[in-house]
Amino acid sequence: xxxxxxxxxxxxxxxxxxxxxxxxxxxxxxxxxxxxxxxxxxxxxxxxxxxxxxxxxxxxxxxxxxxxxxxxxxxxxxxxxxxxxxxxxxxxxxxxxxxxxxxxxxxxxxxxxxxxxxxxxxxxxxxxxxxxxxxxxxxxxxxxxxxxxxxxxxxxxxxxxxxxxxxxxxxxxxxxxxxxxxxxxxxxxxxxxxxxxxxxxxxxxxxxxxxxxxxxxxxxxxxxxxxxxxxxxxxxxxxxxxxxxxxxxxxxxxxxxxxxxxxxxxxxxxxxxxxxxxxxxxxxxxxxxxxxxxxxxxxxxxxxxxxxxxxxxxxxxxxxxxxxxxxxxxxxxxxxxxxxxxxxxxxxxxxxxxxxxxxxxxxxxxxxxxxxxxx
Amino acid sequence: xxxxxxxxxxxxxxxxxxxxxxxxxxxxxxxxxxxxxxxxxxxxxxxxxxxxxxxxxxxxxxxxxxxxxxxxxxxxxxxxxxxxxxxxxxxxxxxxxxxxxxxxxxxxxxxxxxxxxxxxxxxxxxxxxxxxxxxxxxxxxxxxxxxxxxxxxxxxxxxxxxxxxxxxxxxxxxxxxxxxxxxxxxxxxxxxxxxxxxxxxxxxxxxxxxxxxxxxxxxxxxxxxxxxxxxxxxxxxxxxxxxxxxxxxxxxxxxxxxxxxxxxxxxxxxxxxxxxxxxxxxxxxxxxxxxxxxxxxxxxxxxxxxxxxxxxxxxxxxxxxxxxxxxxxxxxxxxxxxxxxxxxxxxxxxxxxxxxxxxxxxxxxxxxxxxxxxxxxxxxxxxxxxxxxxxxxxxxxxxxxxxxxxxxxxxxxxxxxxxxxxxxxx
Numbered sequence: 001x002x003x004x005x006x007x008x009x010x011x012x013x014x015x016x017x018x019x020x021x022x023x024x025x026x027x028x029x030x031x032x033x034x035x036x037x038x039x040x041x042x043x044x045x046x047x048x049x050x051x052x053x054x055x056x057x058x059x060x061x062x063x064x065x066x067x068x069x070x071x072x073x074x075x076x077x078x079x080x081x082x083x084x085x086x087x088x089x090x091x092x093x094x095x096x097x098x099x100x101x102x103x104x105x106x107x108x109x110x111x112x113x114x115x116x117x118x119x120x121x122x123x124x125x126x127x128x129x130x131x132x133x134x135x136x137x138x139x140x141x142x143x144x145x146x147x148x149x150x151x152x153x154x155x156x157x158x159x160x161x162x163x164x165x166x167x168x169x170x171x172x173x174x175x176x177x178x179x180x181x182x183x184x185x186x187x188x189x190x191x192x193x194x195x196x197x198x199x200x201x202x203x204x205x206x207x208x209x210x211x212x213x214x215x216x217x218x219x220x221x222x223x224x225x226x227x228x229x230x231x232x233x234x235x236x237x238x239x240x241x242x243x244x245x246x247x248x249x250x251x252x253x254x255x256x257x258x259x260x261x262x263x264x265x266x267x268x269x270x271x272x273x274x275x276x277x278x279x280x281x282x283x284x285x286x287x288x289x290x291x292x293x294x295x296x297x298x299x300x301x302x303x304x305x306x307x308x309x310x311x312x313x314x315x316x317x318x319x320x321x322x323x324x325x326x327x328x329x330x331x332x333x334x335x336x337x338x339x340x341x342x343x344x345x346x347x348x349x350x351x352x353x354x355x356x357x358x359x360x361x362x363x364x365x366x367x368x369x370x371x372x373x374x375x
Numbered sequence: 376x377x378x379x380x381x382x383x384x385x386x387x388x389x390x391x392x393x394x395x396x397x398x399x400x401x402x403x404x405x406x407x408x409x410x411x412x413x414x415x416x417x418x419x420x421x422x423x424x425x426x427x428x429x430x431x432x433x434x435x436x437x438x439x440x441x442x443x444x445x446x447x448x449x450x451x452x453x454x455x456x457x458x459x460x461x462x463x464x465x466x467x468x469x470x471x472x473x474x475x476x477x478x479x480x481x482x483x484x485x486x487x488x489x490x491x492x493x494x495x496x497x498x499x500x501x502x503x504x505x506x507x508x509x510x511x512x513x514x515x516x517x518x519x520x521x522x523x524x525x526x527x528x529x530x531x532x533x534x535x536x537x538x539x540x541x542x543x544x545x546x547x548x549x550x551x552x553x554x555x556x557x558x559x560x561x562x563x564x565x566x567x568x569x570x571x572x573x574x575x576x577x578x579x580x581x582x583x584x585x586x587x588x589x590x591x592x593x594x595x596x597x598x599x600x601x602x603x604x605x606x607x608x609x610x611x612x613x614x615x616x617x618x619x620x621x622x623x624x625x626x627x628x629x630x631x632x633x634x635x636x637x638x639x640x641x642x643x644x645x646x647x648x649x650x651x652x653x654x655x656x657x658x659x660x661x662x663x664x665x666x667x668x669x670x671x672x673x674x675x676x677x678x679x680x681x682x683x684x685x686x687x688x689x690x691x692x693x694x695x696x697x698x699x700x701x702x703x704x705x706x707x708x709x710x711x712x713x714x715x716x717x718x719x720x721x722x723x724x725x726x727x728x729x730x731x732x733x734x735x736x737x738x739x740x741x742x743x744x745x746x747x748x749x750x751x752x753x754x755x756x757x758x759x760x761x762x763x764x765x766x767x768x769x770x771x772x773x774x775x776x777x778x779x780x781x782x783x784x785x786x787x788x789x790x791x792x793x794x795x796x797x798x799x800x801x
Contacts, residue, residue: 060701080704081713093702097720106716107706158707 009033010194011057011162016066018052026052028218030066034196036161039188041197041205044215045241053215054164054198059083070162081110086155086163086193090170092147094139100126100150101135107158125157126150128187145176152184156191165197169204181207202242206230214238234275236364239287246293246333248286249366255280260363262286266329271304271358276365283366290322290334292360295346296353306355309333311348321346327354436780443773446550448496449542452489453480457546460539465566469539474522481515499768500541500552507532540566553774578758578775582782585754588673589737595677596684596733597726604688604725608695622685630679634746637675641665641747667749675743680736684729691725727794735783755779 011034018027027049034040042050055061057068059080067074075083094103104122113121126132129149139147148168155163165184169177185208188195199205205212206226214221214229214237222229222238233239240247253269254261260274262284270286277284296306309327320336323346327333335354337346346352394402450457455476463469484490490512498505507530518525526533544566545552555561555568559576563569570576603622607615625633640646643662651657665671695718703713741756748757755775762772 058701058705060704079709080701081707081709083705084707085705087702087705089698089702091696091698093696093698095699095703095717095721097723106703106708110706110708110712154706164705 008035010036010038010071011196012067012069013053013057014067014069016053016056016063016068018049018056018061019064025064025218027056027063030218030220032213032220032223034194036194037192039185039195039197039208039210041199041209041212042215043199043202043205043212043241045200048215049218050198050213050215051166054166054196057196058085058087058164084158084160084162086158086160088148088151088155088163088165088168090167092139092144092151092171094147094151094154096139099136099138100131100142103139103150104135104154104157107154111158121157121159125153128156129153129183144172145180148172148180149183152187156187156193160193162194162196165195167199168197169201170199177201177204178207184208206242214241216241232275233287233362233364236285236287236366239285239362239364244290244334246288246290246330248288248328248330249283250286252277252280252282252284252363259358260284262363264328268307268328270328270361272361272363273359275362277363278365284363285366286361287364288356288361291336293333293335293354293356295335295337296355303355304358305361306353309352309354311346311350311352314346314348325352325354439773440777440780441773442769443553443777444549444551445770446545446548446552448492449546450548452484452493453477453542453546455480456542460543460546463539463543465540465543466536468523468527468534468536471521471523473539474526475520477526478515478518478522481512485512485516495767496545497538497541499556499771500545501532501535501538504532504538537564540564550770553770554778556771557774557778578755581753581755581758582778584669585738585756588669588676588752588754589734591673592676592680592737593730593734595673596681597730599677600681600684600688600729601722601726604685604692607685607689608692609697619689622682625678626682630742631746633679634675634743637671637678637747638666641671641674666747667752669748669752671747671749672744672752672754675747676737676740679743680733683732683736687728687732688722688725691722691728695721724794727790731787731790735786738783739779 011032013030013032016027016030017025019025030049030053032053042053044050052061056063059075059078063076067076069075070083094100095106098106101122104125105118108118108121122135123132126135129152131146131149131153134142134146134150139150142150151168155165168184169180172180181204184195184197188208197205197208206229209226211223211225212229213223216237221241222234224232224234229238229242233242236247239245248262248264248270250262250264250270252260253263255277256274258274260272260277262270262272262277264270264286272286296302307327309325311323312326312331313324315322315324318339320338323335323337324331325333325335333354396402396405453476456473459473459476460469463473481490484493490509494505494508494512497508511526511529511533514529532538540562544550544562552562557578559571559579560568561571603618607618607622610618638645642648643664643666645666647665648657648662652659652662657663665674699717699721700713703717704710708716738754739756740754741760744752744754745757745760748754756779759772759775759779762768762775
């Protein structure tokens with residue numbers, strides 16, 4: 001687990017632990033620093049502790065041990081309404097008995113703001129999400145996407161410095177979700193607020209975040225920028241959770257600081273980059289992205305890893321073709337082939353040579369649990 | 376335009392601008408016949424209940440409403456008298472022809488055994504009329520003309536000009552007199568409807584008391600039921616079920632048992648008074664009158680009607696996601712503001728449904744007020760029962776019942792206008 005100490009942390013989780021029943025820790029020793037203005041996503045499967053962390057930050061759950069600080073102040077004993085944190089909920093939580101305007105006025109009224117100032121802020125907040133025309137409607141009269149925009153505006157209208165979002169796009173359909181991802185990202189850039197975003201959707205996390213904390217089993221498995229996370233997963237869980245990957249297990253034959261040779265179960269020897277293989281003779285998981293493997297024609301030069309395989313299945317997906325191959329004893333080896341005319345000649349059952357570069361194949365820890373797939 | 380119309384109609388068949396099926400039947404008719412079978416089956420399923428409701432509910436209510444205006448006795452028993460009275464001036468004692476006709480009518484009534492109902496009917500209007508009329512009907516067979524003096528001498532009743540005014544006024548098939556009586560009004564000597572003197576206004580006072588007591592019961596059930604329902608809606612399922620059983624337990628106990636246990640608790644020598652005396656809080660001479668008055672009725676009925684408030688409230692509260700309160704708090708509202716401004720408004724449908732149920736049930740409640748109400752804790756339903764069972768003035772009972780029914784309908788209409796939601800139960 002990596003612990004990134006930023007120079008000027010705004011939100012700090014310091015050795016935070018949380019248990020509900022006194023027997024099992026839902027959050028195990030969480031250390032996390034979030035910089036001011038950062039967009040940080042907590043990504044993980046359900047039950048990984050990410051939502052619990054968010055709820056502790058919002059004040060709806062108390063940590064069993066450890067300290068959470070905002071701007072240097074410990075907030076463990078500050079009630080939620082005094083934390084000044086904006087929050088967006090998965091089911092929007094717009095008050096159904098109030099109009100959109102009244103919903104936005106609510107946080108300003110409880111802060112005893114004057115009427116004219118209130119109206120100006122509401123107008124600006126609604127304009128921000130292009131919902132000015134809807135101030136007099138009730139939430140039930142809006143579509144899901146519109147409701148989520150209003151929920152965003154409501155969380156931002158009282159100008160909090162920190163905004164928490166708990167799977168805010170989970171209930172929207174795919175197209176709308178993508179549009180909203182960009183909108184939230186642009187709002188964040190525009191306003192400069194700090195955002196802590198919880199999701200189990202890796203695409204969402206990759207699209208929006210400055211940094212992503214991948215949660216599993218109550219711990220942060222990796223904390224990194226989206227590109228690093230995808231290109232350089234540090235353990236088998238992250239590799240499996242973020243994007244697609246081909247996994248092969250084998251024993252390390254040659255071990256060095258940055259390179260290993262791994263003998264697979266069927267006897268083939270694979271050259272790989274050493275990330276966290278434990279040592280010579282130990283088992284390791286090899287992870288290879290499907291788009292980093294390629295077919296090798298007769299005249300092509302051979303990479304260090306080059307194996308004979310057989311095409312098992314071809315799925316046409318428009319911009320690329322997914323080919324399921326039988327390679328090195330694995331019949332679920334996936335290759336993504338760009339849709340270029342030269343690659344279209346593959347047929348099911350055809351023998352083919354497949355290769356990849358050693359630095360694209362990462363030797364990781366031996367993950368105990370099976371592959372975990374997000375949606 | 377023509378082009379596109381013909382293109383679009385390549386799939387739909389049309390005749391005279393209407394859609395038809397492929398074999399040329401109009402689409403509407405085809406749909407109806409396809410739906411008919413389903414409708415018949417649905418109707419067969421509900422028909423037993425429908426018949427039951429019709430026989431045991433709709434018809435009796437219709438009968439009751441009819442009885443509150445139905446007035447056949449006088450017109451059927453005294454037809455000749457009424458005809459002879461057309462000449463009458465309406466002020467003094469009528470002349471001989473009226474009495475001759477009256478004697479004839481009474482003779483016939485005596486033979487047909489119709490004097491009893493007539494005597495009862497006239498007794499509603501003039502007390503004491505019953506005896507005089509029955510005596511006269513028995514002796515009229517042996518009487519000869521002229522009749523007027525003999526009638527006048529036989530009883531004070533016949534010297535009262537009001538008797539003849541009443542016969543004339545009520546000699547019509549329909550009457551408003553029961554409603555006049557039920558609203559504490561009466562006819563004066565000139566036939567105008569006037570209010571009764573204040574000490575005789577029993578029914579409107581009773582209606583007022585009934586509504587006031589029902590309102591008190593409504594407020595008490597809301598005050599007691601809201602916290603229970605709130606708690607139940609937020610407890611883990613296991614505990615919520617246990618609480619629910621405790622709320623429902625009184626439901627499964629006989630109403631009489633519950634009411635009599637309240638008698639045990641509340642009476643002067645009862646558990647509460649004796650405990651207070653034993654603890655030295657009360658002097659034995661100043662025991663509280665908790666029963667046989669309004670307090671007793673309100674306490675017992677609040678207990679009995681509590682589930683009707685708790686269940687709708689619970690079912691509404693159960694559907695309010697906790698994220699609303701969280702959202703309110705994250706927006707800066709303290710616990711109380713979040714509760715009052717965000718939670719409570721969303722329970723309004725439950726408060727409305729529970730309130731209407733409790734109020735409507737309590738304005739028509741009978742047994743509990745009859746057992747623990749005493750004199751001051753009685754409600755309008757007890758008066759209706761009195762007229763059904765004791766005074767046998769069914770017309771008045773029907774008029775009071777109809778007024779109660781109408782006020783319930785008005786309440787329900789107002790509830791629908793204000794809250795506009797269906798009543799939720801359980």
